[in-house]
Amino acid sequence: MNHPPIQLPRLAALARQAVPKLLEGVVAPLAVFYAALTVLGLKGALAAAVGYVYLGLIYRLVRRIRIPATMILAAIAITARAAVGFWTGSWVIYFIQPELGTICISMAFLASVRFNRPLVQKLTLDYIHLPSAVLRHERVRRFFARITLLWAFVLLANSTVSIWLALHESLGTFMLLRTSAVAVMSGLAITFSIFAFKRLLHRLHIAHA
Incomplete structure (x- = not known):
């Protein structure tokens, strides 16, 4: 297998790109919602x-x-969620809606493995070019299938925990515990996925040097 070296982005570079997006897309909306809730109500x-x-x-x-x-899709989605929240007057319904979508995504991840088209491979190729010879390697195929299964269960676990907390806890407790639990589970899965991918490429390099 002859192919040029595969360069992965450094973790620091990935963090510089991911952290601002995380703050803007996840942390800030929750902070705005909770701050407004204490002053203006639901x-x-x-x-x-x-x-x-x-x-x-x-x-x-x-x-x-x-x-x-x-x-743009997020704007459309939150508009629809807020409309349902206004109509029902329930914060539980507002927060459960996206979790149902996440469960559907986790099912799509599982189905993609069943049909030998793991979604994590497709998502990875959006950011990193992998030669076709690498993609055909049996170790690579097994890796993407297993990582796709991992993320299917991580997404399902995140949604299950979120829905359970929404149904059994107060809003303040829900936001604190849900954000913490999702951050920990997703962070561990991201870290494991990156290091497992780097280890895979290192093994392939040794095996075919």
């Missing part, structure tokens, strides 16, 4: 959460910054 918090997302869109339009398609 409906005010829903309006504040929607307003935060649309302010981000307006800011990018004014600054002529490219708006990611995922951000």
Whole structure:
């Protein structure tokens, strides 16, 4: 197997890209929602959460910054969630809605393994070029199948924990425990996935040097 060396982005570089997006897309919306909840009540918090997302869109339009398609989808999704929240008057319904979507995604991950088209491989190829000879290697195929299974169960576990907390805890406790649990489980899965991938490539390099 002859192919040029595969260069993975450094963890520090990945962190510099991921942390601002995490703060903007996850931490800040929750902080805005909770702060508005304590002052304005549930409906005010829903309006504040929607307003935060649309302010981000307006800011990018004014600054002529490219708006990611995922951000547009997020704006549509949070608008629909807030509308249901207004109609039902329930914060539980507001937070459970995206978890149901996450469960569907985890099922898609499982199905992709069953059909020998693991989704993690497709997502990886969006960021890292892997030669076709590498992708055909049996170790690589097994790796992507196993990592896809890992993420299917991580997503399912995150959603299960979130739904259970929403049904059994107060809003403040839910937000604290849910954010902490998701951060820990996802962080461990991300760290394991990256180091396992680097180890795989190192083994392939030794085996075919």
